[in-house]
Amino acid sequence: MSVNTQVKIKLPDGSERTLDQGKTGADLAKEISEGLFRKAVGLSINGELSDLYTPLTDGMEVKILTADDPQSIELLRHSTAHVMAQAVQKLFPQAKIAIGPTIENGFYYDFEIKDHSLSTEDLANIEAEMKKIAEAKQRLVRYNIQDVDKQLNEFESQGEKFKAELLREHRDHNPTLYLMQDKDGNTIWNDLCRGPHLPSTGLIKAFKLLKVSGSYWRGDEHKEQLQRIYATAFWTKKDLEDYLHKLEEAEKRDHRKLAKQLDLFSTHEEVGPGLIFWHPNLATVRDCIENYWRSEHRRRGYQFVYTPHIASEHLYEISGHLENYKENMYSPMDIDGQAYRAKPMNCPGHIMIYKSKLRSYRDLPIRMAELGTVYRYERSGVLHGMLRVRGFTQDDSHIFCTPEQLEGEISGILDLIDALMTTFGYKYKAYLATKPAQAMGTDEEWEMATGALERAMQKRGMDYEVDEGGGAFYAPKIDVKLFDAIGREWQGPTVQVDLNLPERFDVNYVGEDGNKHHTVMVHRAVLGSMERFCGGLIEHYAGAFPLWLAPTQVAVIPISDRHQEHARKTAKALTDLDMRVHLDERSETINYRIREAQMQQTPYMVVIGDKEVEGDAVAVRHRRQGDLGSMKLVDFVEKMKAEVEKKEYV
RNA sequence: GCCCAUGUAGCACAGUGGUAGUGCACCCCCUUGGUAAGGGGGAGGUCACGAGUUCAAAUCUCGUCAUGGGCUCCA
Numbered sequence: 001m002s003v004n005t006q007v008k009i010k011l012p013d014g015s016e017r018t019l020d021q022g023k024t025g026a027d028l029a030k031e032i033s034e035g036l037f038r039k040a041v042g043l044s045i046n047g048e049l050s051d052l053y054t055p056l057t058d059g060m061e062v063k064i065l066t067a068d069d070p071q072s073i074e075l076l077r078h079s080t081a082h083v084m085a086q087a088v089q090k091l092f093p094q095a096k097i098a099i100g101p102t103i104e105n106g107f108y109y110d111f112e113i114k115d116h117s118l119s120t121e122d123l124a125n126i127e128a129e130m131k132k133i134a135e136a137k138q139r140l141v142r143y144n145i146q147d148v149d150k151q152l153n154e155f156e157s158q159g160e161k162f163k164a165e166l167l168r169e170h171r172d173h174n175p176t177l178y179l180m181q182d183k184d185g186n187t188i189w190n191d192l193c194r195g196p197h198l199p200s201t202g203l204i205k206a207f208k209l210l211k212v213s214g215s216y217w218r219g220d221e222h223k224e225q226l227q228r229i230y231a232t233a234f235w236t237k238k239d240l241e242d243y244l245h246k247l248e249e250a251e252k253r254d255h256r257k258l259a260k261q262l263d264l265f266s267t268h269e270e271v272g273p274g275l276i277f278w279h280p281n282l283a284t285v286r287d288c289i290e291n292y293w294r295s296e297h298r299r300r301g302y303q304f305v306y307t308p309h310i311a312s313e314h315l316y317e318i319s320g321h322l323e324n325y326k327e328n329m330y331s332p333m334d335i336d337g338q339a340y341r342a343k344p345m346n347c348p349g350h351i352m353i354y355k356s357k358l359r360s361y362r363d364l365p366i367r368m369a370e371l372g373t374v375y376r377y378e379r380s381g382v383l384h385g386m387l388r389v390r391g392f393t394q395d396d397s398h399i400f401c402t403p404e405q406l407e408g409e410i411s412g413i414l415d416l417i418d419a420l421m422t423t424f425g426y427k428y429k430a431y432l433a434t435k436p437a438q439a440m441g442t443d444e445e446w447e448m449a450t451g452a453l454e455r456a457m458q459k460r461g462m463d464y465e466v467d468e469g470g471g472a473f474y475a476p477k478i479d480v481k482l483f484d485a486i487g488r489e490w491q492g493p494t495v496q497v498d499l500n501l502p503e504r505f506d507v508n509y510v511g512e513d514g515n516k517h518h519t520v521m522v523h524r525a526v527l528g529s530m531e532r533f534c535g536g537l538i539e540h541y542a543g544a545f546p547l548w549l550a551p552t553q554v555a556v557i558p559i560s561d562r563h564q565e566h567a568r569k570t571a572k573a574l575t576d577l578d579m580r581v582h583l584d585e586r587s588e589t590i591n592y593r594i595r596e597a598q599m600q601q602t603p604y605m606v607v608i609g610d611k612e613v614e615g616d617a618v619a620v621r622h623r624r625q626g627d628l629g630s631m632k633l634v635d636f637v638e639k640m641k642a643e644v645e646k647k648e649y650v
Numbered sequence: 651g652c653c654c655a656u657g658u659a660g661c662a663c664a665g666u667g668g669u670a671g672u673g674c675a676c677c678c679c680c681u682u683g684g685u686a687a688g689g690g691g692g693a694g695g696u697c698a699c700g701a702g703u704u705c706a707a708a709u710c711u712c713g714u715c716a717u718g719g720g721c722u723c724c725a
Binding site for chain 2: 108117118119120210211212213214215216219220221225226227228230256260261267268269273327328374376378379380381382383384387388389392394396491494525527528529531532533557559560561562563587588589590591592593594595596597598599605607609610611619621626627
């Protein structure tokens, strides 16, 4: 075997360097500059994250990564996960380690710890132990497992059954261990891991353990119950603090918290979990949204329908829900000896309306919309405020059309989605989910449906990603993710072309040729559920609804008793103009009443004193812009109306 | 459903074995105040529910329910 004694490396700036064979990324960094070497935390080799000490081979494109490269945070977090695992095993020698991947904004590690339940108190101790490991500047050394069976024996004798299981699976994939060594080169701890990692734990300076939770080995509830610690790490203390601060800010927006402060909704033990009571304030918001929703649909040719909340089981036998969706449906109730069910979905009902008469191709498309309330069983542990509930109202529509019309219909839906999401101030991103491995229908049908979805997006110039194989077994779909005011992701609109129900219900139309054809059916929800959407909106707006949605739009505040009469007249005038007004004539100071209106996020406050009585004016204060000075009542009304009309968020 | 934590007045919290406390909100009185808390007084809780231990339980134990953080799934 001929040995090249030199290797050629390409650097990001396009230049090349020649190194001796066997040199590592660290050597390269050193050669470029001592400063770079000191800052180096890892490599990107041909675009892939790698250890700093990876031996370089001929032709590699190598980038030396420092903490400034965004990808390198992954190295930090993954390495910190190992530090955490080491610390946990030090404190709880009986702990067995499972997996510890990085996740968005942090990492976790799963453990099985017999006869100890981790609690938040343990976290401080683990953190302290981690700090010691970081300060000890342990080296993380990659080690190729030569003798898999020997290593398996070792894991098994240590009782590390999870690691053994993983190694057995990866025995043919060049499995590696990472050895964590002290400064004398003694291995203190090791973990089966693909890496890559930081060269040393000394680079770990800012981390925080966040919470403990339960999990299952491989996410399977029939397998071992594990204990998981969630944590995060950043390069600097400041970044960590900023992140923790962001979490706090998010907590302040929590819709459950704001619900109490702003009197929005409640749930009741007497009623049952996951069932929402909409208080007048939030009911007002919802009403405004629904009116807007209706008008946007009406102008796009939708027709509104209402369907029953319970139906004979027979309906769900035909639809296949009893077969495929049973675990989410409530038990049957007996009505005159017949089994009935609470409806989990609106589609079968809409199909009933469609099928109530013979449809011609001339009737199509039919766009049927309903704010349809459905009931679904959700396991008790997943319920969450308004975001995950057991009874909710979907803004559900079904479009019945011919294959030729499909693309145009999809395009119309995308237009509607864009209009609504833009109004609420959400940025969004679309994903096209294609045929999964387990699917019904023919390739041609999938091609027809998926193609229509994709072409509609392309023609609109939409940015989208393809989620290969992510479709439902009966439908390709477009899923839209929303990004709220603080950049958090929410599940948004969804569009599905159903290849299943038209067949099951024999949904058809008479074509130009006089023959019956299966109708193409599209399911779509834009807001999703009113519960989830409004819950999300509360957080998006941090409780400060834009004027067009605000439960109270104006607080009218007379300065003293002698201004009451004029204040009442003003309040009535505004109410007559369909404004939502709160007249606050309590004998409290102006400051006090302003403060309260501010804290209730009331968009406008109008103060009425001598000057205003005299000039038939109002002194206007905006919740964000402060005192806007005195203006004629008619001018104020115009200002409000314009703002409502534009649905602005000021 | 599973793991962990929590449950005290409308809200936010203190109280760890000896018959329940603070702030805000609420009600009353004084104050009539020009843009984020004027002053005084009052009322309000079978300490989530049920059982047990104890002379004595908000406090310890067990069970139930609900809530929260996750696991899994989804609108």
